[in-house]
Amino acid sequence: MTHILHRQIHHSYPVAVGGEGVEMIDSDGRRYIDASGGAAVSCLGHQHPEVLAAMHAQLDKLAYAHTSFFTSDAAEALADELVAHAPGDLGHVYFVSGGSEGVETALKMARQYFVERGEPERRRFIARYQSYHGNTLGALSVGGNRWRKAPFEPILVESDHIDPCYAYRHQRPGESIEDYSARAAGLLEAKLQELGPETVIAFVAETVVGATLGAVPPEPGYFKRIREICDRHGILLILDEVMCGMGRTGTLHACEQDGVAPDLMVVAKGLGGGYAPLGAVFASDRLFDAFASGSGTFLHGHTYIGHPLACSAGLAVQQIVRRDNLLANVKARGADLERRLSERFGNHHHVGDIHGRGLFRGIELVADRSSKTPFDPTLKLHARIKAEAMKRGLMVYPQGGTMDGRAGDHVLIAPPFIVDAATVDTIVDRLGDAVDAAISEIRS
Numbered sequence: 001m002t003h004i005l006h007r008q009i010h011h012s013y014p015v016a017v018g019g020e021g022v023e024m025i026d027s028d029g030r031r032y033i034d035a036s037g038g039a040a041v042s043c044l045g046h047q048h049p050e051v052l053a054a055m056h057a058q059l060d061k062l063a064y065a066h067t068s069f070f071t072s073d074a075a076e077a078l079a080d081e082l083v084a085h086a087p088g089d090l091g092h093v094y095f096v097s098g099g100s101e102g103v104e105t106a107l108k109m110a111r112q113y114f115v116e117r118g119e120p121e122r123r124r125f126i127a128r129y130q131s132y133h134g135n136t137l138g139a140l141s142v143g144g145n146r147w148r149k150a151p152f153e154p155i156l157v158e159s160d161h162i163d164p165c166y167a168y169r170h171q172r173p174g175e176s177i178e179d180y181s182a183r184a185a186g187l188l189e190a191k192l193q194e195l196g197p198e199t200v201i202a203f204v205a206e207t208v209v210g211a212t213l214g215a216v217p218p219e220p221g222y223f224k225r226i227r228e229i230c231d232r233h234g235i236l237l238i239l240d241e242v243m244c245g246m247g248r249t250g251t252l253h254a255c256e257q258d259g260v261a262p263d264l265m266v267v268a269k270g271l272g273g274g275y276a277p278l279g280a281v282f283a284s285d286r287l288f289d290a291f292a293s294g295s296g297t298f299l300h301g302h303t304y305i306g307h308p309l310a311c312s313a314g315l316a317v318q319q320i321v322r323r324d325n326l327l328a329n330v331k332a333r334g335a336d337l338e339r340r341l342s343e344r345f346g347n348h349h350h351v352g353d354i355h356g357r358g359l360f361r362g363i364e365l366v367a368d369r370s371s372k373t374p375f376d377p378t379l380k381l382h383a384r385i386k387a388e389a390m391k392r393g394l395m396v397y398p399q400g401g402t403m404d405g406r407a408g409d410h411v412l413i414a415p416p417f418i419v420d421a422a423t424v425d426t427i428v429d430r431l432g433d434a435v436d437a438a439i440s441e442i443r444s
Contacts, residue, residue: 036414
């Protein structure tokens with residue numbers, strides 16, 4: 001009997017005892033290709049010796065220092081590394097322990113920015129349906145996944161939402177992709193006019209939507225229009241790149257491919273590669289200057305922010321990614337993954353859409369391709385696919401509620417940046433078998 005309160009109380013989990021490169025190993029000696037990087041975390045794979053050595057070296061010097069008393073060499077060095085390659089004027093970073101904590105921090109930073117500027121009437125956040133921004137109450141409040149929010153609605157902060165930029169579900173018949181992109185961005189303008197732009201703090205969005213849609217990128221021009229709308233109304237743009245950032249899509253920051261820079265940006269997961277809990281909030285010079293010339297304080301903090309061990313791991317991960325030119329491999333193997341997914345699922349009766357960027361890809365499953373009708377959610381197709389994949393030595397990241405928070409299924413694929421072409425082939429072969437086995441089980 002386990003005394004851990006697991007995510008799924010009645011589920012029996014294998015025990016992980018080791019990792020090697022792109023594989024995880026359980027206590028029975030079974031190996032699994034980690035084709036989702038856990039949850040798009042393990043960008044360097046498992047047990048990279050140089051990262052472990054950097055962490056050991058940090059432990060030999062200093063394990064912990066509270067940031068109300070000290071900074072540390074590890075935190076300062078990682079901040080320098082991140083700012084040196086940040087887009088726009090994101091000149092400062094605030095370290096946290098993970099994505100939810102990072103989003104919570106960004107929301108508070110954005111609110112305090114307007115308080116410092118003498119605009120306390122700004123109190124609203126606008127985000128998108130089907131977004132996922134974390135599980136703390138503030139992050140959950142701006143998230144747009146109804147199923148995750150429902151039990152906690154009475155204690156959440158009020159927020160507003162617009163539809164995501166997802167042409168497969170929202171493009172109208174005969175509408176060009178350019179017109180659709182403009183219309184999708186225009187939903188923000190309409191919402192601002194409804195609420196009164198002077199009451200809005202920020203628009204919050206995942207650059208490439210991760211867990212709740214399965215690696216759906218924005219259409220061309222979408223974020224440039226969003227940026228223009230934000231600037232025109234004096235509201236902030238907060239980009240959540242917790243899952244899609246730090247090289248996952250083929251550029252260090254996903255927003256680089258959209259030609260925009262946000263005012264605040266949250267990263268985690270691939271920042272530390274799973275070697276230690278680590279996230280960061282990038283803040284623009286404009287925000288920092290408002291704090292510096294105002295109260296001189298950010299009214300926020302957690303015990304483990306800027307943890308030296310976590311920062312040493314993050315610095316090692318980022319240095320290895322840069323030194324080994326792994327973003328080139330993300331692009332090359334991402335192209336392989338896109339091609340192989342199209343070959344295996346392009347004509348599949350129950351795969352409606354294939355999407356993504358770099359090594360961040362997804363497939364959406366449907367009961368009927370022509371009508372895009374999802375499977376009955378009570379069948380839990382996504383859970384069946386996960387189980388069938390595990391039987392075949394494959395870890396992928398399926399989720400339900402793709403269409404509206406309740407109905408719809410998708411599978412997210414996010415292998416480590418070190419994956420090779422042969423392993424990409426194996427991933428798609430095993431996934432294809434798992435999808436077919438799960439659907440056959442439903443039919444029978």
